[in-house]
Amino acid sequence: MNPPLWAVLASVIVALISPLQQELFYNTHGFIHNSFVLAIETAGAVAIPLILISLGASLVKSPDVIDSPTAPEDPLVDPKMERRGIFLALFARMVLVPLVMTPLLVAVMYFGVKYPSL
Secondary structure (H helix, E strand, O other): OOHHHHHHHHHHHHHHOHHHHHHHHHOOOOHHHHHHHHHHHHHHHHHHHHHHHHHHHHHOOOHHHHOOOOOOOOOOOOHHHHHHHHHHHHHHHHHHHHHHHHHHHHHHHHHOOOOOOO
16 A cells, blocks of 8 residues: 555545545535644645746856865856846746747637537
């Protein structure tokens, strides 16, 4: 039994017991919701900013590492090209993707599935 199998077993048990479903999913003033569900929602809200901070930190070189006398200099890495690569990656993520996806999403919303009136 590994953790995903334990999760499947727990979900089957919750799916079979109706009062447990009510307590877990519909009782917003209960102990379980106020302790576990809100903690999981808070952790989920923090995940994306934390990922962005850790990615940004991995792109910055520490001055201690750069100026260290024991750090070997890599002649293959040009600092100017490294900055250009970081800029291109951020530009593609923050500018190009929205420029391409916005018209596509507008077209899907405008010409998308039309539901007949009942």
